[in-house]
Amino acid sequence: MSTLAALLRRDLARLLPGMRGGGSLLPLLFFLAVAMLYPFAIGPNPTLLAATGGGVIWVAALLAAILPLDRLLASDVEAGFFDQWALRGVSEELLVAVRMVAHWLSFGPFIMLAALPASALVGIDGDKLRTVELGLLAGTPGLAAIGVIIASVTVALKGGGAALSGLLLIPLAVPLLVFGAGSLSTGGEGGLALTGAISLLLVAIAPFAGGAAIRAAREG
Amino acid sequence: MEACRITARDLACRRGDRVLFAGLSLDLAGGEACQVVAPNGMGKSSLIRIIAGLLRPFAGSVERHGMAGLLDERPALDEHQPLGAALDFWHRLDPQSAPLDQLGLADLTDVPVRYLSTGQRKRAALARLIGQQAPIWLLDEPLNGLDTRGVAMVEDLVAGHVAAGGLALIASHQPFALPDLRRLDLATYTR
Incomplete structure (x- = not known):
C-alpha cells in the first residue's frame, strides 16, 4: 500500500501542471487555443x-x-527506474496502472474545466454542455489509457517514436471519438454509455498491454 | 542477513546475431564475492542483467534466492529533484534510509541530481543500493567515475556486505581489492 502511495505521489509530482519539475500547462493551453481559434476559422x-x-x-x-x-x-x-522497480518485485502492470491514473489526473479534470469556456466560445450551452461534460468524464479515462499504451509501445524507440505514436493513435482513438462526439448529435445517452464502455475496456487493457510492452523493450 | 544464493547453469547470451558467451555456469552463496572480467563488449553487463532477471538468457537457467540490488550506470534518481528528495522516494519503497554521511553525500542533499558529477551520482546510486538492504549485490562497473577515496570506500562497503553474509557479483575491468574475491573470465566462455 505504501508502495502504491509512493509511486502515485511521484507520478503526480512529475505530471501535474504547475508542480516543480512537473508537467506543463501546454496541453491545457493548447486545448483552449483550439477552441478560441476555431470560430475565427469557421466564421x-x-x-x-x-x-x-x-x-x-x-x-x-x-x-x-x-x-x-x-x-x-x-x-x-532510460533512467533505470523500471529496472529498479522490477528488482523490488513491483510489477510493470501496477506501474503502468498508476501512471495511467496520474496521467488522467494531470489532464482529465483540467480539460473538463476548460471545456466550460471552450463550449461558450463555440456556442454550446444547456443540455448540450451537459452532454459534452459527461462525455468527457466518460471518455478522458479512455484517452489516458490510449496514452499509456502508445507511450509503452514506443518506449524503446529513442526519439523516433513520434511518427509511430501518431499512427497508433488513429485506430485506437476512432471508437472513442465516434461515440463521444456522436453523443452530441445522434448518440445521446446511448452514445455516452458506449463511450464509457469503450473507455472502461481501454482502461482494463492498458496495464497489461503496457506492462508487456515495457518488458519486451528490455530485451531490445 | 537472509540466506542468498545464485546458481546459473549453462548460460548463453546473444545480442543481435552474436553469441557473446555460452556454457557459463556459476554458483555463488552468501559470503562470497566474484568479479567478472572481460574486455569491453564481451557481455559483462548482459550477464549482470541476466542474473538480475532483467534479460532472458539465450540458453540456460538462473536460480536466485534472495532479493537482488542492481547498481549500474543509471542511478534511477529524478534529475530535477534535490538529491535528498530523490533518495527519499526510494526510502519510501525500501526498508532503510541511505547512510549519506558514510558516502560523503551529507552536504549535497539540497543539490539537484542533474548538477551532480559522475562520481557523486555513483555515490548516490550506492546510497540507494544500501537502503534497499538486498542480500545480493549486482554491481556493474561500480568504480567508474570514482576517485581513489571513492574506490576504497566501495571496496570497504562490498567487503562489509560480504562479511555480513551478503553476496556480490561485480562486473568491472578495473582491479577490485577484496579478500577471497573469485574471478570469472568471460573470455573463456566465448566461441
Missing part, C-alpha cells in the same frame, strides 16, 4: 459553430491528452 455562423463545436472540443481533448506522451514513460525507463 461567425452560430448554427454551424454549435453543430460542429462539440466535435472540435473532442479532437482538442484527444490532442491535449497525447501532448505529454513523450515523457510519460520513456524518461523513467
